[in-house]
Amino acid sequence: MLNNLTTPKSDFDVIVVGAGHAGVEACLASSRLGQATLMITSNVDRIAYMSCNPSIGGLAKGHMVREIDVLGGEMGLAADATCIQFKRLNSGRGPAVRGTRVQNDKHRYSAHIKAKLSQQPNLTVMQGEVKSLILDRGICLGVNLQDGSQIFAKATVITTGTFMNGVMHFGLQQISGGRIGDQATVGLSDQLREFGFSVQRLKTGTPARLHKDSIDWSKTEPQYGDEKIYPFSFRSPLKFQLPQVACYLSRTTEETHEIIRKNLDKSPMYCGIIEGIGPRYCPSIEDKVMRFADRASHQTFLEPEGLDTDLIYLQGISTSLPEEVQLEFLRTIPGLENVKVVRYGYAVEYDFIEPTQIWHRLETRPIRQLFLAGQINGTSGYEEAAAQGLVAGVNAAHSLLGKAEFILDRDKAYIGVLIDDLVTKGTREPYRMFTSRAEHRLVLREDNTMDRLGDLSIALGLVGSEAKTKLEHLKSRRTSLLESLQTEKLFPNAETQEKLLKIPTTVLNKSISFEELLRRSEVSCSDLKGLNFSIDEDPNVSEPVEIEVKYAGYIKRQNELIEQAKKSEELPLAPTLNYGEIKGLSNEEVEKLNRIKPRTLGQAQRISGVNPSATQAIMIYLKSQQRTDRSQTENQSEFCEGRGRRSQSSVAIGTVVPGAGC
Amino acid sequence: MRNTLQNKDRDLDTICAISTPQGVGGISVIRVSGPEATALTRKICDFFPLKPESHRAYYGHLSDPRTASVVDEVVALYFQKGRSFTAEDTVEISCHGNPSIAREILSLLTSHGGRIADRGEFTYRAFMNGRIDLVQAESVLSLIESQSKAAAMQSLRQLQGDLSDELVKIEDILVWCLAHLEASIDFSSEGIEVVKQSDLETKMGDLKGKIDKLVKSFQQGRLIKDGLKVVLTGIPNVGKSSLLNLLVEEDRAIVTPVPGTTRDVIEASTNVQGLKVNFVDTAGLRVSQDMVEKIGIEKSYLAQRGADAVFFVFDSSNSLSEEELKELADLSESNLYLIGNKRDQGELDIEARRIAVLKQVSQSIFFKDLPGFCDKLKERVLIVSALDKKDGEVIRANLVKRLEVEQFEDQAVLFQARHYEKLSVASRNMERSLVLLRQQASPEFLALEMKEALLSVQDTLGKRFDDDVLDRVFKEFCIGK
Structure with a gap:
């Protein structure tokens, strides 16, 4: 390019x-x-x-x-x-x-x-x-x-x-x-x-950072993590690489809210100094107190910033109030009565x-x-x-x-x-x-x-050769796990029935595949182990296979919706298209479409302010364009059919079709 | 129509058409719509102002500008762009109802730059200009084709947006439920209860009720649109064909005293209190050796199946035969009426005949397994004479009253099979959603069900892009029937 x-x-x-x-x-x-x-x-x-x-x-x-x-x-x-x-x-x-x-x-x-x-x-x-x-x-x-x-x-x-x-x-x-x-x-x-x-x-905004030694942990509730890790990366080892720590839960009180309300005039958000729009879903504590006025308390998690640091991050309490106000309200939160603030919260515009x-x-x-x-x-x-x-x-x-x-x-x-x-x-x-x-x-x-x-990743080439091999390997392991689930059968003998009752799930009246058994909501992949089915325990293998089996019905329906959407998702719109030429679009729609230049009709539908009827209009326009393009190359005959051209002679003067005035 | 859909330039034309039916009448109306509507009108109506006022009528002489000869005295009614049916500048010219006058005006308009509108083109423009939605566009089609007053009324209500309004209401509630469901997924870790399960359940139940009511109304909608189907059956020579002729007030069926005259199924329609009723006369039911008659009898049985009502016709001057009683028992599932013909023959009075028939039925061995059948019949025995026009009225009035077609009068009714299909899907989605909610299933599945329901409703309204639907709807305008 x-x-x-x-x-x-x-x-x-x-x-x-x-x-x-x-x-x-x-x-x-x-x-x-x-x-x-x-x-x-x-x-x-x-x-x-x-x-x-x-x-x-x-x-x-x-x-x-x-x-x-x-x-x-x-x-x-x-x-x-x-x-x-x-x-x-x-x-x-x-x-x-x-x-x-x-x-x-x-x-x-x-x-x-x-x-x-x-x-x-x-x-x-x-x-x-x-x-x-x-x-x-x-x-x-x-x-x-x-x-x-x-x-x-x-x-x-x-x-x-x-x-x-x-x-x-x-x-x-x-x-x-x-x-x-x-x-x-x-x-x-x-x-x-x-x-x-x-x-x-x-x-x-960001909340205050607190010194861990100034917190009375006994007044907070420890929150531990999961015992097993399912790492983000398929390349990571399936184990924790650092010691695991707890976070601690505490809550704001009525007193906290009262202090915040009293000092709103010192919040740049509330006295109009900040013009920028903040996130609704991650609001500052000032926002929370004002917007959820009926709630007596908001939870906050005290999160260590690392293993070798004394700093505690106060999740959920971002604020831009002045330092003295922050300190005052923080000390009304159980466990923080004598808290030392290392760095105060602030807002960034x-x-x-x-x-x-x-x-x-x-x-x-x-x-x-x-x-x-x-x-x-x-x-x-x-x-x-x-x-x-x-x-x-x-x-x-x-x-x-x-x-x-x-x-x-x-x-x-x-x-x-x-x-x-x-x-x-x-x-x-x-x-x-x-x-x-x-x-x-x-x-x-x-x-x-x-x-x-x-x-897609293999084609893209960002992963190294080792990771590429691993991707391929994990894929083939998933395929073979699914295959054995489909082909290996479970027979209704006494031993099997007894094991099924232990899971517990209903006994068999005829032999079924392990896939069928796994579809039962009460049966998990790990249960299959006890039934002499060898399961690949890498969560990168077993989890997707189990879910694909268990939720096959819903996944199929979702895929059908995707297929439906493809009708418009796969209809390309040229970046050169001038929407002003299309009849039936409002000025606002024309402006937006010309500005955003959607790649597909599907994208055009998602532009806010572009109405469904606009999509129809674009569609009709595209068809007429295709038609014009085609009619320039072939001298097409006129015919009256669903998508065809209607014969001009049938609407000659004096032979008005009944209902034409509708 | 299609060439409009295909050709953008044509959409910029000013179109015109005679909007009233062909033939001689009090007045005819010529409708002109498009950017040049007023200019075009001014060329032939010199009284029409340069800047007319919307929704105002202008009276004057319409003349051919080339010869200056007056064609007619007319009233030209102006609808400003954005305030007309097509959302374009529109003029409606009312002239005297002589077809040649209307045609001449139309010809003047076209020779000055207007174009004859294609079938449905005004509606198409209304749709394209966002004036009406797809449901309303479809209603225009039904309105034109309505064969009875009830059907026309319903189409009109649909055009006025009754159905669209109801669907938009349903869509709103669906969106509300989905939004709350989604929020409860996304904020699950915040410890906030976004929506109470009981509130959601109430809303969803309400939603299902609304959708189901519409789905059920399709049966009624179909009745209103296609009319009732009433099958006349009975053994040969009880006067079914005479009765048919009486009911439709014309001689549709051949009537002879020979049993088995009617060998095929004969259909005839009439309008009863604004509702279309199709009466179907069938070959008399009997064991026949005649090949043609046998086929006719087979067809008779078939015809009974799809019927909204079955008239079992018998000779009231005689008692019912065993054959007839057996036949009646076979029909016990249908919406049955006993029509005793030949009131003018025999001795007994009407009431005595009714009692006799009911007694016969109640005592017959064929009905001992059908408790309540007799009670059901009590109100449904009519003693008539096919020769008396007044009796025809009595039967027709009775029929409409009993079918309770009016029960949906105050509600939007589904007409189009397309709407019915879509909303049936939505109804099943809601059914499953409620089950999932009660089972406290993970909300993502509930959300999928509701999303599918929402898409069905939006499809019905034509809110989602679907080329095929658009084609289907406007194709009917194009070809006509």
Whole structure:
């Protein structure tokens, strides 16, 4: 694609600005695809830093970590290696809504990633402040640094997180910066705005960090993790790599709420200083107290930030109230009566680029060879950021390699849902992934990530040869487990019946396959062991097979819905299509369609404000176009049939068809 | 129609058509719709203002601008863009009901740039301009084709959006349930109870009730649209064909005194209190040696099966034969009426004849396994004469009253088989959803069931892209019948 691009000189193939979770995956993807890659960060000590909570995963987020992992990203491996508490959320519920979340040792996490970066061929890491982009006729040619130097590259990926024009709020006091201890990136968003980008403002917040020795743990409730680990990464060992610790539960009190209510005028959120929109699902404690006024208490988890640190993260209590107010209300929470705060909570307000201005490949529409990933696109969360980083890194590399754009479909991955949502609908608040955002949730499970993306990953080539072999091996083991479940039979002899009663499940009246037995809701894979069936106990093998067998009926129905949706998902819309020509579209619809330029009719349907009748109109227009195209080549005869042309003579003057006036 | 669907340029044309039926009448209406509607009207109606007021009628002489000769005195009614049926600028020109006048006006319009509308094109434009939804578009079709007042009424209500309104209500509740279900999945770790199970169950039960009511109404909808089917049966020569002729008020069946005259199934329709009723006369039921008559009798049995009502006709001047009683027992499952013909013959009065018949039935061995059959029949024995027109009225009135067709009057009714299919699917989804909810199954499965139900409702409303549905609906406009 860029063969004809002549740059004065290219120091690198790809520059990645930022070293957060998006930047890391982008760099690794690009360099692993053979591109000479430069990572520029304002602070090399904060690479892959967990700026907020010391944990990875969660419902729908855990799904994305596994997807990143199968595709060859690093997040899953790092999270497994530094896990100090492992939990499978919703383990009692159906397979599609189970999600993995781990607590991490945040410093070990960063160290793990830093080590990976330093071992990575084709990758250079440098510390520096990016001032602006080098632009030439709508193409990004590299970056200008604060010190006046220029670095040229064929593609640039921006992953600046909350740093663009970042402002931190501590009560009514404001300090420029993207994170405590780090400078904001100033100038970049102004340049993009000047170029015509719509740049908006969002906010997020973080809670206080407490000293562990100042907490009375006896007044809190310990929360332990699961005893068995099912690692994020198929490449990780099936065991804990660090000692496991507990988190502790406590709750706010009426007194806490009273103090917060009394001091709302000192909250920048509530006195109108912050213009940015915060996340509704991860609200500050001020928000929670005001929005759920009838609730006497909100839970909070006290989470250790690591094995060797004294800091405790106070999950659920993010705030931007002044320090003295924070201390006052914290001390009303049981266990925190004498708490020492090491660092107070604060809010960050930052610029983001309205994401409908980027393509699915995460390249911006206005500027070629410029890719955006992470919070700059309006998302929230490490996992959402890393997922975009990987996709942006791959696409930056692909654009140089002349390879097809890398886009994941909505029925294949949460990452596909994430990016399609962003570029189609945009976002007004920090976008966080939820299982409900995936309309094909039942087939987008954690357990079947390898089945969904394994082959694609091998073709993509980010995983090393060892991991590739493992992917293939696990796949063949799953196939053979399913085969033996289908072919091996269980006969109704006395011994078998006795064992079945122990499970307990009903006895057999005729021989059945193990697959049929496993379909019974009360029978699990581990029960089959006792019936002399040899089960592959690797959860990467047994879990997906068991779920596919148990929920075959629902999975089939979900697949039927996917097939139905394909009718429109697979109908391409040319980026050159001028929607203004289509009759029956409102001005608003025309404006939106022309701006977003959906890839398919399916995507067009998802644009908010585009009505169902618009889809019909587009469809009809496309047909007429096809028809015009065809009639230009063949002199078609007129005929009256369902899709055919009606004979003109039948509507000649004077022979009005009855009912024509309807 | 289709060429409109196929050709975008045609959608920019100003279309015109005579909107009233062909033939001589009081007035005829010519409808003109499109961007040039007012300009076009002004060319032939010099009294029509440059900027007419919407929903206002203008009176004047319509003339041929080339010859300046007056064609007719007319009233031109203007509907502004956005406030008309098609959502385009529309003018309706009312002229005198002479077909040649209407045709001349139409010809003037076309020679000044108008185009004759295709069948259904006004509706198509209303749909394309978002003025009506798919359900309403379909109702326009039924409205045109309605063969009775009841059917027309229902179509009109559908066009006015009764069914759409009901479906949108259903859609809203479905979305509410889904949203709460989804939220309870996504916030499961926050320790917040998003929705109480009992609240959800109430809503879902309500939803199922609404959907089921619509599904059930299809039977009624079908009755209203296609009419009732009433089969006349009985042994030969009791006067079934005479009765048919009486009921439809014309001589449809050949009547002779020879038993077995009717050898095939004869159908004739009439309108009873605004409802279409199809009467089916069948070959008399008897053991016959005649090949043709045998086939006819076979068909008679078949015809009884799909009937909304069966009239068992007998000769009331005689008692019922064993053969007839056996036949009656066989028909006990159907919506049966006993029509005793030949009131004018024989001695007994009407009441005595009714009592005699009922007594005979109650004492017959064929009915000893059918308790309650006699009671059911009590109100359903009519003694008539096929020669008396008044008796025809009595039978018809009785029939409509009993079938209770009006019970759905205040509610949206399903007409189209397409709607019925979709909503039946949704009903089954709701059924399963409620089971899953009570079993406390994982909410993701419940969500799938509800999502499928939602898609069915949206399909019915034409909210989801489906080329095939669009084709099916507008094809009927195109070809006609």
